[in-house]
Amino acid sequence: MSPEAKKALKGKILADIVALKADIERLEALTQPIPPDDAIGRISRMEAIHEKSINETALDAAKTRLIRLELALSKIDHPDFGICVECGEAIAAGRIMLMPESTRCVKCAE
Template sequence: MNEKELAARFRPLLEAELADLRAQSEMTAEGRAPVTLDQQSVGRLSRMDALQSQAMAQATEKRRHQRLSQIEAAFRRMEAGEYGYCATCGEAIAGKRLTADPAAHLCVGCSKGR
């Protein structure tokens, strides 16, 4: 399969994942907001729970942004005509690998550090 066929096959999947990640980010924005430490309204354990929930939401958002960056890089590779080729060795990335992760930029060998 050539680069254009690969891009045509995987672009819709990447666009759907991108939209989903953005929607998730919007829905979870409240959980990442600063925690109010009003000692009159909640106890110490409730504040600790709130801080822990906030930290987990922020970590999830960080991973979400990393994935967004990977997807955006895949779109740039599509525009440059480099999609489906390993960024390290230049060999074609296996179709099964792209099926598992359409944003993959390394072949299996290079991802394992041949």
């Protein structure tokens, strides 16, 4: 990976982290405890519980991705960065740009 590509990638990871943190904050607000039935009605409470569980799944995914992105950022200057942990081949630049947290090439990730 060229120094220019690495610099661009670093910028992208940082931007992704900022966006993810905003997303996590928003999702955390949406996954607060739901008020009892008599406060909002039974049907809308059921809907709220359903929505909350969807948001909780999204929140978990966002938190996991944040950890991976921070890890990728901490390893970006390491000589092994962008090398597949399975086969030792370089991971395609397009894949790294799209998913900087990738530790496997497309072939090994399948």
